[in-house]
Amino acid sequence: MAEIKDPENTILIELESGTITIELLADVAPNHVDRMKTLARSGAYDNVVFHRVIDGFMAQTGDVQHGKADGKTGRAGTGGSELPDLKAEFSKLPHDRGTIGAARASNPDSANSQFFINFKDNHFLNGQYTVYGRVIEGMDLVDAITKGEPPANPDKMISMKVASDA
DSSP, rough: OOOOOOOOGGEEEETTTEEEEEEOOTTHHHHHHHHHHHHHHHTTTTTEEEEEHHHHHHEEEEOTTTTTSSSSOOOTTTTOOOOOOOOOOOSOOOOOOEEEEEOOOOOOBOOOOEEESSOOOOOGGGTTOOOOEEEEOOOHHHHSOOBBOOOOSSSSSSSEEEGGOO
């Protein structure tokens, strides 16, 4: 088990294969952290697929509008939540293996609910996408997520919870 230092800023993503534990970086990107916790607490991320998984790059999920694993995921990756988009919270933190980045459209201030987990160091993303968390346990589960754009049979987040609520 990962040592959870701050349960209020730790996310537990339940996959069919096990649990991914993510430490959120509230001191670095407080608005992105708040958004993930708000959506997790509402159940918005439950049953959402990994719609874009590029081997050697990253696994993307979090389209709470179009990404539910209900057979209607054809538009997954095109939506967000009903909440307003977030302003970028760029920092000096690098996009290292296991970091969580805010997915967005071409506008830096268009992140909403989608996020990605880096499979490897992707430093070319530094300063362009908000880093707001890191996997502290379960990176082997992330590495095993079904690849594809979109995957033919995508993996999904069964649930996402804030550790202090679990």
